Amino acid sequence: MISIFDVGIKQWSAGERPREKLLADGPGSLSVVELLAIVLRNGVAGESAVVQARCVMAAAGGSLRRLAGLGPADLCRLRGIGTAKAAEILAVAELARRFGEEEFVPGDAYRSSYDVYAHFRERLAEERCELFYAVLLDNKHRKIRDVRVSQGSLTSSIVHPREVFLPVIRESAAAVIFVHNHPSGDPTPSREDLEITRRLREVGELIGVRVLDHLVIGRGRYVSFVDDGYW
Numbered sequence: 001m002i003s004i005f006d007v008g009i010k011q012w013s014a015g016e017r018p019r020e021k022l023l024a025d026g027p028g029s030l031s032v033v034e035l036l037a038i039v040l041r042n043g044v045a046g047e048s049a050v051v052q053a054r055c056v057m058a059a060a061g062g063s064l065r066r067l068a069g070l071g072p073a074d075l076c077r078l079r080g081i082g083t084a085k086a087a088e089i090l091a092v093a094e095l096a097r098r099f100g101e102e103e104f105v106p107g108d109a110y111r112s113s114y115d116v117y118a119h120f121r122e123r124l125a126e127e128r129c130e131l132f133y134a135v136l137l138d139n140k141h142r143k144i145r146d147v148r149v150s151q152g153s154l155t156s157s158i159v160h161p162r163e164v165f166l167p168v169i170r171e172s173a174a175a176v177i178f179v180h181n182h183p184s185g186d187p188t189p190s191r192e193d194l195e196i197t198r199r200l201r202e203v204g205e206l207i208g209v210r211v212l213d214h215l216v217i218g219r220g221r222y223v224s225f226v227d228d229g230y231w
Contacts, residue, residue, distance in 0.1 A: 018050065032064065033057055039092050044080035052080050056089070068093035069126045098122070110141040113224035116177055116215055119146075124181035124217045132159050132180040136173035137212070144171050146179075159196055161203045168209055176204065178214040187218030189230060197225060 018034040027035065036053035043052040059078055060067035067089070075086035104110075104119035116135060124131060130152035136144040147167040150159050159180075168176050178200065182188075189197075197214045204211040214225040225231050 036089075039088055040085055047080070055079065056081065064093075064096075065126050068096070069128070104135075104143060106143050106145055108143050110135075110137055110143065110177070110212070113213055113215055113222075113227050116179060116213070117217060117222045117224075120179050120181075120215070120217055121222070124179075125219050127181050128183055130180055130183060132164075132178070134164055134168060135177040135179060136168060136171050137175040137177070139174035141175055141212070144173055159200075161200055164200060165203060165207065165209070169207070173209060175210040175212050177212050179217065180215075181217045185219035187216040187221055187223040189216050189223060189225070194230065197231070201231070 018030055018037045021034070022030055022038065030038075033050060033053045036056060037049040040049045040053055040056075043049040056075075056078055057067065059074075060070060070090075072083065072086045072090065075081050075089060076083060081089075104115050108115075110116070120133065131148060132150045132152070133146050134149050135146045138144055149164050149167070152159075164178070167173075178197070180193075193214075193216060197211075200214075201211045212226070214230075216223045223230075
């Protein structure tokens with residue numbers, strides 16, 4: 001028996017074609033595979049865009065988060081995915097990630113650790129290595145900007161106080177919040193996290209910059225050193 005997915009989209013009825021279905025019934029009526037098929041636009045010889053989209057999702061284990069975590073080289077290994085389609089998939093994934101973030105933009109006042117977590121959660125939740133950020137604030141605790149300080153390995157971030165405070169001093173920031181992720185998904189601070197935070201606070205006191213908090217972001221949750229009593 002031949003499945004509808006094994007024939008070209010042009011042979012489907014209008015109500016079965018992803019683009020026409022979206023326009024008629026709204027994007028909520030489409031499956032993830034059908035939405036991805038619209039992004040891909042066309043398939044490969046003998047296969048529709050829906051079949052190709054199904055193969056792409058299978059390669060990502062059926063997870064949109066894993067799909068967003070793939071690099072161009074990973075996508076280009078898939079049949080029918082060249083650099084143009086890989087770029088389109090990654091662009092859509094990045095738009096979705098940014099939409100999922102709650103903006104904490106320059107000029108916004110810092111109110112709570114959740115403001116920072118909501119800003120970084122989509123960016124860091126699925127990273128495969130540790131990334132360390134500094135959120136720079138003025139004397140009224142309004143955001144100046146955030147700076148990526150370092151990129152570490154799967155299990156550790158290489159952070160030196162000199163590198164951390166260089167952008168702080170350059171921007172004349174009065175206060176700073178540190179943020180990094182745990183690729184394991186568990187945000188519980190490690191012994192190294194506790195030690196580097198202690199050193200960074202000491203340096204901050206020495207140069208007159210207040211360290212307001214340090215957030216460790218995991219999968220779907222986070223730890224605030226201040227809120228959770230680590231100092």
